[in-house]
Amino acid sequence: MENLTFDLSHQPVRALNQHLHSAADVLAGQHIEVINPDGAHNIAVGINAPVTVTIKGHAGYYAAGMNKFADVTIEGSASTGVAENMMSGKVHVKGFASNGAGASAHGGLLIIDGDAGLRCGISLKGGDIVVGGSVGSFSGFMAQAGRMVICGNAGDALGDSLYEAVIYVRGDIKSLGADAQIEPLTETDTAALADLLSKAGLSHNPTEFKRVASARTLYHWNADADQDY
Amino acid sequence: MCGIVGLLLKKPALYSQLGELMVPMLIGMTERGPDSAGMAVFGESLPEGQRKISLYSGLTEAGAAYDWVGLVDAMNAALKVKAQAVVKGNHAVVTFEGPAEPVKAFVNTIDPKLHILSTGRRIDLYKDIGLPADVANRYAFGSLTGSHLVGHTRMATESAVTPDRAHPFTAGEDFCLVHNGSLSNPNGVRRMLEPRGIKFETDNDTEAACRFLEWRLREGDDLPAALQKGFEALDGFFTFLMGTPTELALIRDPFACKPAVVAETDDYVAIASEFRSLAHLPDVKHAKVFEPAPEEMYVWKI
Numbered sequence: 001m002e003n004l005t006f007d008l009s010h011q012p013v014r015a016l017n018q019h020l021h022s023a024a025d026v027l028a029g030q031h032i033e034v035i036n037p038d039g040a041h042n043i044a045v046g047i048n049a050p051v052t053v054t055i056k057g058h059a060g061y062y063a064a065g066m067n068k069f070a071d072v073t074i075e076g077s078a079s080t081g082v083a084e085n086m087m088s089g090k091v092h093v094k095g096f097a098s099n100g101a102g103a104s105a106h107g108g109l110l111i112i113d114g115d116a117g118l119r120c121g122i123s124l125k126g127g128d129i130v131v132g133g134s135v136g137s138f139s140g141f142m143a144q145a146g147r148m149v150i151c152g153n154a155g156d157a158l159g160d161s162l163y164e165a166v167i168y169v170r171g172d173i174k175s176l177g178a179d180a181q182i183e184p185l186t187e188t189d190t191a192a193l194a195d196l197l198s199k200a201g202l203s204h205n206p207t208e209f210k211r212v213a214s215a216r217t218l219y220h221w222n223a224d225a226d227q228d229y
Numbered sequence: 230m231c232g233i234v235g236l237l238l239k240k241p242a243l244y245s246q247l248g249e250l251m252v253p254m255l256i257g258m259t260e261r262g263p264d265s266a267g268m269a270v271f272g273e274s275l276p277e278g279q280r281k282i283s284l285y286s287g288l289t290e291a292g293a294a295y296d297w298v299g300l301v302d303a304m305n306a307a308l309k310v311k312a313q314a315v316v317k318g319n320h321a322v323v324t325f326e327g328p329a330e331p332v333k334a335f336v337n338t339i340d341p342k343l344h345i346l347s348t349g350r351r352i353d354l355y356k357d358i359g360l361p362a363d364v365a366n367r368y369a370f371g372s373l374t375g376s377h378l379v380g381h382t383r384m385a386t387e388s389a390v391t392p393d394r395a396h397p398f399t400a401g402e403d404f405c406l407v408h409n410g411s412l413s414n415p416n417g418v419r420r421m422l423e424p425r426g427i428k429f430e431t432d433n434d435t436e437a438a439c440r441f442l443e444w445r446l447r448e449g450d451d452l453p454a455a456l457q458k459g460f461e462a463l464d465g466f467f468t469f470l471m472g473t474p475t476e477l478a479l480i481r482d483p484f485a486c487k488p489a490v491v492a493e494t495d496d497y498v499a500i501a502s503e504f505r506s507l508a509h510l511p512d513v514k515h516a517k518v519f520e521p522a523p524e525e526m527y528v529w530k531i
Contacts, residue, residue: 039504058504098520118485
């Protein structure tokens with residue numbers, strides 16, 4: 001495996017990203033290490049090839065956004081919008097993540113070892129998110145497809161206006177959002193949980209989780225309702 | 230958008246490095262706030278019988294060539310307050326004997342265009358329009374000393390780009406506040422405070438938050454009680470960082486719309502809108518780094 005290092009203390013993020021946008025055969029087998037990220041924005045966005053990237057420190061906004069095929073590890077924390085609109089591949093944040101982690105991800109797996117901020121998995125469209133810690137308020141808002149596994153607690157309005165995404169929570173839920181409800185775990189759920197937890201390197205018992213899904217009462221406009229949601 | 234920075238040193242041996250550590254923090258927030266910058270520094274306290282005011286002459290006709298010596302002489306002749314000025318171009322810190330009110334009234338009479346930036350026993354304040362690096366150079370921020378500071382870089386969204394609308398804002402004595410965000414009810418807060426004799430100097434929303442919280446502190450609330458009333462009275466998006474004689478305090482609105490990150494070591498607590506402004510700090514790789522939660526109060530004491 002070929003190792004390449006980008007030092008963001010004297011190389012611009014653009015140089016890194018332009019390399020990461022090389023043709024797949026150029027990137028094949030490469031491992032890219034990013035040192036001194038120091039909170040820079042847009043690190044490793046828009047990758048479209050199976051390459052591995054390790055960011056050795058704290059990343060700024062939108063790290064690994066729009067990721068396709070790549071395996072990106074952030075050894076520190078990630079700021080707003082990590083892995084937003086991910087299409088496939090894997091993004092692993094070893095610290096905490098700020099607001100909007102995994103927003104509108106269509107595919108792939110986002111793992112956050114620590115806590116995630118508000119609006120984690122907002123408008124999720126098919127991706128999977130595993131959070132080792134807790135998530136802030138409005139997480140899973142309008143999530144359409146995909147799965148979220150929250151090993152800690154959830155803040156206010158979890159899963160507000162959910163579509164067909166499913167959220168699993170091990171800890172306490174401060175409040176559920178409109179149209180979100182707790183449902184019994186099925187065997188399909190425990191199998192899915194076991195698979196996602198194992199991919200994230202976590203050993204929690206799947207049966208300790210609650211399943212949160214849509215009650216589907218907002219799917220159709222009801223003119224007779226008092227519109228008091 | 231705006232940038233916030235704060236730094237509190239835990240060891241008096243480090244107080245001489247406060248400005249030097251802060252300048253890269255402030256410059257790191259240039260992209261978030263390129264139009265104005267400001268800094269409030271809390272240093273050693275004056276004795277009980279003395280006060281100091283920070284003054285800005287940039288809005289007068291003389292500007293940076295302002296006759297500060299003439300002002301201090303006139304002040305001493307009229308009020309016998311043993312005033313002395315430390316001048317940095319269009320800013321001066323004037324120290325004097327006795328209470329602040331007669332001196333401030335005198336300043337307003339002699340030259341209404343002189344802007345009083347701060348009052349207290351510990352606080353010095355500098356703010357002006359321009360890139361953060363230029364403002365830092367203009368007032369030699371790198372050589373500032375003290376125990377803690379509150380800084381700001383501004384990208385104006387709701388009132389004009391002028392020196393008096395730059396942050397930090399102050400109210401009362403030894404209290405300042407910087408803001409990233411926008412309030413939706415600043416005029417309601419003003420209408421509530423003005424009949425109580427509280428005067429406003431600008432149309433800026435942050436000034437309303439600053440005067441509201443200082444009013445609560447003056448009414449006897451401790452800082453947590455004042456901040457709790459702030460959560461109830463102030464509507465909109467905000468990360469506020471405040472300085473008191475012995476504390477830095479931070480709150481974020483319930484939706485955490487505006488960022489904040491904290492790095493803490495045995496030597497310092499550093500606060501910034503983004504980690505980019507903390508990356509240069511000594512031993513930050515081993516610091517405890519965390520994001521303050523929304524609607525929580527964070528208070529750090531010197």
